[in-house]
Amino acid sequence: MPSSQPLSQELAEMLPSSLAMFDAIAAPVFVQDASLRWVHVNAACCTFFRQPAAALMAQVNEGRLSSVAWAELAPAGEQVLRTRLPVEQEVTLIDPQGYCQTVIAHITPLHQANTAPFLVTTLKPISQSTAADQQQQQARLRQLNAELERQVEQRTQQLKQALEFEATLKRITDRVRDSLDETQILQTAVQEVSQALGAKGANTALYNLEEGTSTIYYEYNESLPSYQGRVAQMEAFPEVYHQLLDGQYFQFCSKEPNPVRGHVSMLACPILDDRGVLGDLWLINGSDYGFHEPEIRLVQQVANQCAIAIRQARLYQAAQSQVKELERLNQLKDDFLSTVSHELRTPVTSMRVALQLLGVTLNQEMNLNEELQKPLAERSRIARYYQVLREECEREISLINDLLDLQRLDGGNHPIHAQPIDVTTWLPGLINGFQERAQSRQQHLEFQVEAALPKLVSDCASLDRVFAELLNNACKYTPPGESITLAVSQAPAQQLCFQVTNGGVEIPADELPRIFDKFYRVPSADPWKQGGTGLGLALVQKLLWHMGGEIAVTSTAQETCFTVMLPVNMNHGPRG
Numbered sequence: 001m002p003s004s005q006p007l008s009q010e011l012a013e014m015l016p017s018s019l020a021m022f023d024a025i026a027a028p029v030f031v032q033d034a035s036l037r038w039v040h041v042n043a044a045c046c047t048f049f050r051q052p053a054a055a056l057m058a059q060v061n062e063g064r065l066s067s068v069a070w071a072e073l074a075p076a077g078e079q080v081l082r083t084r085l086p087v088e089q090e091v092t093l094i095d096p097q098g099y100c101q102t103v104i105a106h107i108t109p110l111h112q113a114n115t116a117p118f119l120v121t122t123l124k125p126i127s128q129s130t131a132a133d134q135q136q137q138q139a140r141l142r143q144l145n146a147e148l149e150r151q152v153e154q155r156t157q158q159l160k161q162a163l164e165f166e167a168t169l170k171r172i173t174d175r176v177r178d179s180l181d182e183t184q185i186l187q188t189a190v191q192e193v194s195q196a197l198g199a200k201g202a203n204t205a206l207y208n209l210e211e212g213t214s215t216i217y218y219e220y221n222e223s224l225p226s227y228q229g230r231v232a233q234m235e236a237f238p239e240v241y242h243q244l245l246d247g248q249y250f251q252f253c254s255k256e257p258n259p260v261r262g263h264v265s266m267l268a269c270p271i272l273d274d275r276g277v278l279g280d281l282w283l284i285n286g287s288d289y290g291f292h293e294p295e296i297r298l299v300q301q302v303a304n305q306c307a308i309a310i311r312q313a314r315l316y317q318a319a320q321s322q323v324k325e326l327e328r329l330n331q332l333k334d335d336f337l338s339t340v341s342h343e344l345r346t347p348v349t350s351m352r353v354a355l356q357l358l359g360v361t362l363n364q365e366m367n368l369n370e371e372l373q374k375p376l377a378e379r380s381r382i383a384r385y386y387q388v389l390r391e392e393c394e395r396e397i398s399l400i401n402d403l404l405d406l407q408r409l410d411g412g413n414h415p416i417h418a419q420p421i422d423v424t425t426w427l428p429g430l431i432n433g434f435q436e437r438a439q440s441r442q443q444h445l446e447f448q449v450e451a452a453l454p455k456l457v458s459d460c461a462s463l464d465r466v467f468a469e470l471l472n473n474a475c476k477y478t479p480p481g482e483s484i485t486l487a488v489s490q491a492p493a494q495q496l497c498f499q500v501t502n503g504g505v506e507i508p509a510d511e512l513p514r515i516f517d518k519f520y521r522v523p524s525a526d527p528w529k530q531g532g533t534g535l536g537l538a539l540v541q542k543l544l545w546h547m548g549g550e551i552a553v554t555s556t557a558q559e560t561c562f563t564v565m566l567p568v569n570m571n572h573g574p575r576g
Ligand code: ATP
Pocket: 473, 474, 477, 478, 502, 505, 506, 507, 515, 516, 520, 521, 522, 525, 526, 531, 532, 533, 534, 535, 536, 537, 538, 560
């Protein structure tokens, strides 16, 4: 028996003579039973599907082979079973290797009396291509393949270039944005873009729109003669500058050779942002070169980044000049204050001596000291005037002294003498001086000290001044009924921590950073009109700095706290 195995028993019994006939047919033939299961295939069918009969039938019957074609054939088969008339149908078969072929399926009923019918399907390929056709097709395929490969290669190149341009742009952007120096911004841009495009040269110019000039600011050249520093009058080249000032790029080739550069092609791109044109960026190449779309885009993007960076650099320069100007004015103010303080010190000190002598004389003549003890309304006029003069003179002297001290501290001329201080005896003495004042304002003044504090080595006079100023402020700005506390404790890194806390008053958060500035007083924060010059905390901060210490302030929930950190031994502190 030929390769058309296996044959169903029923068919074998029924069609013994037909089998030889099927196998003799050159076209592929398969036989299906009434339930459309394949029961026989001829040798040509096995060749057609490149499979042995058993494997082919198993695959079709188990639905593992190209379901589309069989699904198309099923209704045709059912029709033949119903009508007992043959049918022809075109179907596309896909074999297990994935090859397609369109064939005409000719389906014929095969039956004998009293038996279920069988279907015999013969497949006829629609066109048999000749060897010449196949060669032609293969040649065409090779051509298509080559074209496809060329396109893929081209796309890959484009993608590679796009990635390189992207990386160049990112590098330029990072570098120019980090810089606040106009020269460096332009140099970076010109060099990088010229190298990325492999151009013969590149340069950049900045415009002076008031004078109508364009000056070549920086140039990057491998072989071309230099144009750096050249100033062009814009009106002499209207065809160029009209477009650039309009924000438009353009490229062109020189028709006549340039006497210096010869024949070249050029791409000109304005450096502009939303506030206008700042200059231009030019790329130069060989005369037959045309800049492509991606290259033009890169140059435009680089020019835009330059514009942003230049604006930023100019803003920074303007801010720097303002800072310098303010510093200069501040210095002038300090010089003025210093001169005035020096000039005033001598006459005010003389006035103070004269007032003391006047006080002695008035005491002898009219018992001034007794007068001054009386309530204000009962005092004599002379005593009242004398008191005003004395108080105002003291205020003037204290202001002048503060200014001169600040000046000495700024100049590093403040004398500092380190000496051992026992905090537990030194501070209570200082606080006692404020007790009476606090009581008269119904404030509670407390001192809290941690046990076993180490001895402090610092400048006692400066520390007296620091804590007197802090306690003075606390008494000045604390409302009646509230508490003022001075607490001392040991802190890490060989430091002592002093905290002066007062309740019932809060400094607004946006004022906090300024209260250590010279002459700064928080607006409307002196409800009892006690006055002040705003120099106290500035002095405190500078004195502490000279002793290796520092001060910080917090103010929340109606409580203000000044924290002073001091090295236990100022000679071993950070600035010791
Ligand atoms: P001066 O000390 O020169 O006589 P002043 O007390 O106004 O004047 P600073 O001691 O420098 O100046 O204080 C600056 C400002 O900080 C004060 O005007 C005040 O508004 C605020 N301030 C200072 N200490 C306190 C405090 N303990 N509680 C609340 N506000 C304070």
